[in-house]
Amino acid sequence: MISKSIQPDAVTIQSSALASAQLGSLDQARWVDNYVKNSKLGGGVIVSTALIDMYVKCGSVELACDVFNRTVDKDVVVWTAMIMGYGLHGWGREAINLFNEMKDAEVHPNDVTFLALITACSHCGLVEEGWKSSSA
Known part of the structure; x- marks a missing residue:
């Protein structure tokens, strides 16, 4: 091409x-x-x-x-892609931190964002922290 x-x-x-x-x-x-x-x-x-x-x-x-x-x-899709990327590689804390940065940037998470966060946290044994971050 x-x-x-x-x-x-x-x-x-x-x-x-x-x-x-x-x-x-x-x-x-x-x-x-x-x-x-x-x-x-x-x-x-x-x-x-x-x-x-x-x-x-x-x-x-x-x-x-x-x-x-x-x-x-950055829109919610870009943020979510990076959160999911962290999760797929076992970087749960980074996923939580990025999720919090996203909220600070006043980008509203969607259902896929929450799924990405919980997935990231479950891969790292941080499910409780993930739930706390997602409900805050």
């Missing part, structure tokens, strides 16, 4: 990120991310969420955090 001078849009990047995640290819994931950084696509929520999910599934929570941190206008 790029070799034919056709520029990918957010949906194409989302599909590429999904494919990279399914392959578990961190090299491919980095290529997709670098393409986004060097293009006009920027840090929109659709692309950012796809990149966060991609990096989490490729095993790099740190790179997912980098994407999260450079995302300008």
Whole structure:
């Protein structure tokens, strides 16, 4: 596509990120991310969420955090993707802290956010803390 001078849009990047995640290819994931950084696509929520999910599934929570941190206008989906990413890798405390930051940023959690938080906490033996955070 790029070799034919056709520029990918957010949906194409989302599909590429999904494919990279399914392959578990961190090299491919980095290529997709670098393409986004060097293009006009920027840090929109659709692309950012796809990149966060991609990096989490490729095993790099740190790179997912980098994407999260450079995302300008984070919506509930971006926050939830990162909370779920922490949870899938056993970073329960980080998930709780991020959930609290989300509330401080006045982003309202949805049902999926609560599920992500409880999942993260259950993977780390922090279920009681998760319930406390979600009900506060």
